[in-house]
Amino acid sequence: MALKRNKRLLTLFAALFLAVVLYGGLRFYLMLGPRQAHFLLAASTSLADERLGDLRLGQRIDSIAPPPVPEPNNSTLDFYRCADGTTIAAEPGTLHIVRIFLPSHSNPGLRTGRGIGIGDPAAKAVAAYGDRCYRRTEQGALVIGYIDKQNHTTLEFWLDGATVSRIRLDSDELK
Known part of the structure; x- marks a missing residue:
């Protein structure tokens, strides 16, 4: 039971970490990327x-x-x-x-x-x-x-x- 709970927590933290990395990468790209990249979100x-x-x-x-x-x-x-x-x-x-x-x-x-x-x-x-x-x-x-x-x-x-x-x-x- 504890192993199953630890596995779920690890999966949750991995997903959260991945989301933060992807969001940070997108923000970095928008700051330094081509001008047209801003047109989608602005x-x-x-x-x-x-x-x-x-x-x-x-x-x-x-x-x-x-x-x-x-x-x-x-x-x-x-x-x-x-x-x-x-x-x-x-x-x-x-x-x-x-x-x-x-x-x-x-x-x-x-x-x-x-x-x-x-x-x-x-x-x-x-x-x-x-x-x-x-x-x-x-x-x-x-x-x-x-x-x-x-x-x-x-x-x-x-x-x-x-x-x-x-x-x-x-x-x-x-x-």
Whole structure:
């Protein structure tokens, strides 16, 4: 009888240990894994009217004045540099913006649709967009991200300490 009870306890502890290891592994993967891994578990936040400065996803590149300058491209996207320091990207062969990126050296007056810009505290971004975000790291930076599952859009704030250092607005349907 005691042997049977000990066997049940051992099985219970083994199952509990396995559950903790699997949960910890999933959390570790989500923190360091690819950006798309967060899309499954993150809650949706409306980004329907989102923009960076005057730029919006889906906008035609040839509608921007002054015209952005093409940059050396990689094999997946065509990149352009705007006069204000913003980088935009389009799928090859199209002129519709699928990514807008504000690097740390871009015009500090550029803001998201809810007023967040480079140099703002991370807490201000969370206050503006809510706590329904995912967190991950990339290139050594903590990233706070929001996903709009209905509009297929993601907005990410890259942090330097507790300060927004880069902002990226993407279509989550990038090929």
